[in-house]
Amino acid sequence: MSEELQNRIRVFRAEHRMSQGELAEAIGVSRKTISTIEVGRFVPSTVIALKLARYFKAPVEEIFSLRNEQRTE
Amino acid sequence: MANKKESIAQFYERLQTRVGVCVFLLAIAYAIGAAHYFVAPAAEWMPTAHKLLAILAALMVLPVTVRAALLRAKNRAACREPEGFVADVARKAALAGWMATFLFLVLLSALSKTVLAGTPTHTLVHMVLAVLLGSFSIAFFWLNRDVPEDDGFDEELHP
Numbered sequence: 001m002s003e004e005l006q007n008r009i010r011v012f013r014a015e016h017r018m019s020q021g022e023l024a025e026a027i028g029v030s031r032k033t034i035s036t037i038e039v040g041r042f043v044p045s046t047v048i049a050l051k052l053a054r055y056f057k058a059p060v061e062e063i064f065s066l067r068n069e070q071r072t073e
Numbered sequence: 074m075a076n077k078k079e080s081i082a083q084f085y086e087r088l089q090t091r092v093g094v095c096v097f098l099l100a101i102a103y104a105i106g107a108a109h110y111f112v113a114p115a116a117e118w119m120p121t122a123h124k125l126l127a128i129l130a131a132l133m134v135l136p137v138t139v140r141a142a143l144l145r146a147k148n149r150a151a152c153r154e155p156e157g158f159v160a161d162v163a164r165k166a167a168l169a170g171w172m173a174t175f176l177f178l179v180l181l182s183a184l185s186k187t188v189l190a191g192t193p194t195h196t197l198v199h200m201v202l203a204v205l206l207g208s209f210s211i212a213f214f215w216l217n218r219d220v221p222e223d224d225g226f227d228e229e230l231h232p
Contacts, residue, residue, distance in 0.1 A: 024082065028080070029157045030085075030086040030159065033158040037158075042158045047156075
């Protein structure tokens with residue numbers, strides 16, 4: 001479980017009107033993997049993060065971010 | 074092969090979960106094998122139970138392992154999926170199993186000159202295997218518990 005990493009997969013899924021199962025099938029992982037990433041229980045590999053970003057056509061940083069991230073801008 | 078409704082990732086996850094169940098059955102089988110030395114001849118059913126559990130574990134895991142091998146042979150690229158949650162859980166459970174076995178071996182080395190002196194080697198090996206497999210499977214199912222169900226998509230987030 002990661003306390004630092006947060007994600008917006010649920011928001012992206014809602015925008016694409018997809019269930020966890022549909023997203024899992026689209027990127028070639030199991031539903032349990034998506035479910036546990038969403039709740040912060042499983043930190044995905046870089047490959048899974050990039051697959052999600054590619055699927056949602058969004059930068060990885062828009063999907064995943066670090067809690068208390070310091071913005072320099 | 075994975076059935077039509079089941080993706081390759083889902084199939085591999087099912088395979089890993091089934092392996093976890095089989096490892097637990099084998100742990101019980103080895104525990105019975107080790108316990109038989111201490112309680113024999115009072116429990117003549119133990120060797121039979123030991124063999125039956127080992128056969129049951131093999132029967133449970135063999136068909137899916139063969140299906141996984143056939144699937145991999147047919148579609149190697151699709152089977153090269155990124156590592157998912159259950160694979161990660163299996164890796165963590167293996168680490169827990171290794172640590173538990175190490176501690177048990179330290180304990181065993183201390184007890185082998187006193188309480189367990191004269192215990193046959195095969196009984197000691199059964200004890201170690203029972204701890205190794207048991208700690209792996211318990212950690213596997215503990216880390217795998219309480220995964221939320223599919224919640225569809227949230228209309229409130231994107232009405």
